Amino acid sequence: MAATVPWERLRTAGAKLTTPLHPDDYLRLLNPLWSERELRGRVEEVRPETEDAATLVIRPGWGWRYDHRPGQYVGIGVQVDGRFQWRSYSVSSPPRRSGRSISITVRAMPEGKLSSHLVNGLAPGTIVRLARPEGDFVLPEPPPAKMLFLVGGSGVTPVMAMLRTMDRRSQKSGRAMPDVLMHYSSPTPERMIFREELDRLEEKHDGLTVHRLHTDTEGMLDLADLDHICPDWRERETWACGPGPMLDAITEHFEAAGLEDRLHLERFSLQLGGEGGEGGTITFRTSGRTIDADGATTVLEAGEEAGVGMPYGCRMGICHTCTLTLVSGTVRDLRNGEEYDQPNEQVQTCVTAAVGDCTLDI
Amino acid sequence: MAIADVKEYTHLTEEEVDQLGRELDAIRAEIEESRCDQDAAYINRLITVQRGLAAAGRVTLMAGLHSRRTRKPAWLAGAAMLGAAKILENMEIGHNVMHGQWDWMNDPEIHSSNWEWDTAQPAEQWKHSHNYIHHQFTNVLGHDNDIGYGVLRMAREQRWHPVYLGQPVFNALLAGLFQWGVALHDLDLEAIRKGKKDPVEMKRQLRQIARKGRNQVLKDYVVYPALSGKQWKSTLKANATANLARNLWSYMIIFCGHFPDGALHFTEEELEDETRAEWYLRQMLGSANFDGGRFLHIMSGSLGFQIEHHLFPDLPSNRYPEIAVKVRALCEKYDIPYTTGPLHRQYGQALRTIMKLSLPNHMTSSDQPEPPSPSIDRGRRTDAERPSRRTETGGYFRKRASA
Secondary structure, eight states: OTTHHHHHHHHHHHHHHHTTSOHHHHHHHHOTTOOOSSOEEEEEEEEEEETTEEEEEEEEOTTOOOOOOTTOEEEEEEEETTEEEEEEEEBOSOOOTTOSOEEEEEEOOSSOHHHHHHHHSOOTTOEEEEEEEEOSOOOOSSOOSEEEEEEEGGGHHHHHHHHHHHHHHHHHHOOOOOEEEEEEEESSSTTOTTHHHHHHHHHHOTTEEEEEEEHHHHOOOOGGGHHHHOTTGGGSEEEEESOHHHHHHHHHHHHHTTOGGGEEEEOSSOOOOSOOOOBEEEEETTTTEEEEEOTTSBHHHHHHHTTOOOOOSSSSSSSOTTEEEEEEEEEEETTTOOEEOSTTEEEETTSEEEEEEEEEOO | OOGGGSGGGTTSOHHHHHHHHHHHHHHHHHHHHHOOHHHHHHHHHHHHHHHHHHHHHHHHHHHHTSSHHHHHHHHHHHHHHHHHHHHHIIIIIIIHHHTTTTGGGOOGGGOTTTOOOSSSSOHHHHIIIIIIIIHHSTTBTTTOTTTGGGTSOOSTTBOOOGGGGGHHHHHHHHHHTHHHHHHTGGGOHHHHHTTOSOHHHHHHHHHHHHHHHHHHHHIIIIIHHHHTGGGHHHHHHHHHHHHHHHHHHHHHHHHHHHOSTTOOOBOGGGGTTOOHHHHHHHHHHHOOOOBOOHHHHHHTTTGGGHHHHHHOTTSOGGGHHHHHHHHHHHHHHHTOOOOOOBHHHHHHHHHHHHHHTTSOGGGSOOOOOOOSSOOOOOSOOOGGGSOOOOOOBOGGGOSSOOO
16 A cells, blocks of 8 residues: 555646646556556457357456455446447456456357457457446355355356365365355357366365256256255355346245245346336436436436437446436436435436436536 | 528428438438447547647657757747647547547547546536537527627627727637637626626636636646746746647637628527427528638638538537538538638638627628528518517617617
């Protein structure tokens, strides 16, 4: 910390020379990573994992803290046809303060323009934007003694970060890895991301057992078989990550057993669980547009409807690209019902809806 | 009276006006769909060049003034680079970014919601006074404060007052201090004069201007001169020169936008029942272009394409040249005037208007060109047939209410 204080002071003093810009706005012309204005990183390597998946090794620029918890995801913004497109991917590398890079593993989706671009079209050296790590699908501190991972397809990536973290710790401390049972479904052996590394880890740690299920030939996992695959699943903390239907089935199964407290899920789609807003007239001050929006319509959607050039990224409350200044009025976060009503408060338009009339600065 | 009764296009039927609107909408849609990485590369390259120029100018001044041998060329080069950087930043970059021309890139670093420019006016106030007031109510007397910026009489419809005899002097002051004139613009001097301004809002705006202005003044007139040590005076002069050059240049370009002969003014009544297509028409008739090469257009923030800019204020400026070809063809097709000419002539006409209108109307003659073709009867009443309406604005100088 001691070293960063004079540095910060220097940058603040430098702003007197560059006002209304920040020194970073000039420094990034020398090195694209020398800016804290927006988190960014340089793609160092694109490593193919399977036919349609690749690991991107990214070196983050200034302002990155390397403090993600194993299992969290980051937003990544890539300019495609001149426009920044944002998606979120789990970090697959373990957190390491001395680290110089992070890795994310991406599977190219048939419909996913951006995921295909990331897997096939991204050259090393490309500068991408990053968003801070987020998510509660994380390895607890300390890890529980007995764990179960239920993984499908590219859902393996957050779990991989957890396994790598436990592997590294056991190596450092010399203690054995906790008792981990992992059930990994994948259409074919070839499409199984990290299969060689998993083989190695399984061999190295007595505590780790990996069940591989190739669904093209063996069919989907029937949860009734769970008693057979993992007789003590009721006693384990469980983490599940994979396609939506798989997670729905797992949730149902755990609820039926009254064990939903033991289950941790990761879904890459927005769950708007909170109360809706009440709706109202939203005014977009500088563009001079107004629109009546109901309580279920996000400010972002309302703005787009009104023809305002709204900034947005992930559209699920992660990347903060959509953040705007709320001049007056109140908006409610649709995820948790939290209300924002301070004048000039920064609000995320993609997850908030109007509570009465409000005005935004755009 | 609606805008459609303005004689420059009374020869168009309502269907033709609607058709013109649709054709302009189609141009917009085409550009919006074809925005691509080349456009993004344009603005990014421009920002790189501009920041490079600014940094090079500052460094040249700091390093080059100390030796007697390099002093003069360093001063000239430094001031020139700094002036060019300020012009680029204010015009082709700042003005256009704040219009939202680059919002489609979804890049928070080049976005209208948070861009702050290198001039005394806070971006927030600019976006209100310019993007909203000026672009919505373009050239409507009593609404668009850009007509004379609250200090000059730029339209014959504005009532004359002996104060306007000083117009040549006000004009010179406005040109030299343009940055500060713009800084005060959103305060709306006319509203203050009439006592219509909300004092709380005025205080807030003044505080905002003071904060921004202080940082700007500190940077150019205190911090950089101080860093130049013994040569502080030279640096201060170079910075002042760069600011002055930017002021004069941007003043001239901006006065070429709506004041050359041929650019019309409108009255409040003409705004009534205005359709989208009629709004387009008002923008075309109220604006004037000037001719020039690519370099001139970039240095003037693409405002040489004022007509295209007013039709599509939020389309990327590097696309205006191709839009202009299409708009010009439409003007020919519909027989609507398309005002343009060389820069010196356009500014000359604006200057002549400033001089002429310092005198009462009866002492001068109008320079507005005749409309291009005879009107057709559209079944609307003429001015003579309708009740009298206000023909002048600027009544605030009057002591008594008399026509």
